[in-house]
Amino acid sequence: MDRASCEFRFYGELNDFLDSAYRKRSFVHAFDGSPSVKDRIESCGVPHTEVDLILVDGEPSTFDRRLRGGERVAVYPAFQSIDLGDIPPLRPPLRNPRFVLDVHLGRLARYLRLLGFDSVYSDDRTDDELLAISGAENRVLLTRDIGLLERAALVHGGFLHETDSRLQLREVLDRYGLQDRIAPLTRCARCNGLIGPATPALARGRVPAGVLREQRRFSRCHDCGQVYWLGGHLARLRARLAEVGVWF
Numbered sequence: 001m002d003r004a005s006c007e008f009r010f011y012g013e014l015n016d017f018l019d020s021a022y023r024k025r026s027f028v029h030a031f032d033g034s035p036s037v038k039d040r041i042e043s044c045g046v047p048h049t050e051v052d053l054i055l056v057d058g059e060p061s062t063f064d065r066r067l068r069g070g071e072r073v074a075v076y077p078a079f080q081s082i083d084l085g086d087i088p089p090l091r092p093p094l095r096n097p098r099f100v101l102d103v104h105l106g107r108l109a110r111y112l113r114l115l116g117f118d119s120v121y122s123d124d125r126t127d128d129e130l131l132a133i134s135g136a137e138n139r140v141l142l143t144r145d146i147g148l149l150e151r152a153a154l155v156h157g158g159f160l161h162e163t164d165s166r167l168q169l170r171e172v173l174d175r176y177g178l179q180d181r182i183a184p185l186t187r188c189a190r191c192n193g194l195i196g197p198a199t200p201a202l203a204r205g206r207v208p209a210g211v212l213r214e215q216r217r218f219s220r221c222h223d224c225g226q227v228y229w230l231g232g233h234l235a236r237l238r239a240r241l242a243e244v245g246v247w248f
């Protein structure tokens with residue numbers, strides 16, 4: 001059977017997944033049979049979870065459209081700033097994204113929780129467990145594992161381009177438009193439980209004596225009992241995140 005080919009062009013940060021020879025330009029891509037556009041996108045190294053819009057010969061396409069040869073395929077990453085209007089989304093949109101993080105992202109999980117974002121994490125979950133949680137609870141699976149993002153069962157996934165946890169936090173806030181939804185110290189960094197006000201009496205024995213003398217405002221996790229004090233924790237968090245351009 002003769003090989004067919006089409007022309008691909010990837011945009012924005014999707015180029016990071018491509019071999020360097022194919023970045024930021026159109027290239028010819030050969031294939032056998034009539035594969036789905038999703039199959040061919042992933043064969044170029046780009047996980048389907050990172051793609052928000054596909055144009056085939058200028059028309060919006062679904063993932064399962066079959067390629068026959070001769071098409072021009074343009075592939076775009078997630079947009080925050082562009083209104084796609086009537087174009088049907090490739091996956092159901094998430095209005096208030098919640099997250100599940102892979103086992104390597106403990107520091108990012110702490111930051112997300114400290115800013116109030118619901119983030120499931122523990123350091124001993126298998127890939128199958130992560131996929132199951134993402135599917136059952138409609139959570140975005142955050143990872144740097146491309147193979148995990150290419151699993152067909154996964155609907156909502158997010159690749160982290162950065163390796164530093166604070167830069168990863170900024171990446172997540174940008175991609176999902178969360179900057180205005182930051183609610184610091186409303187969720188427990190240790191267990192993801194919700195935290196609420198606590199009296200100094202409740203905090204006694206759970207925080208150092210000096211802190212108890214100097215601080216008046218305490219919070220406590222409803223689930224695990226961890227005590228937080230606004231002065232110290234919030235000031236340190238603000239200072240650390242301001243260094244990477246996250247202000248709140």
Ligand SMILES: [Zn+2]
Nearest residue numbers: 188191221224
């Ligand atoms: Zn807790």
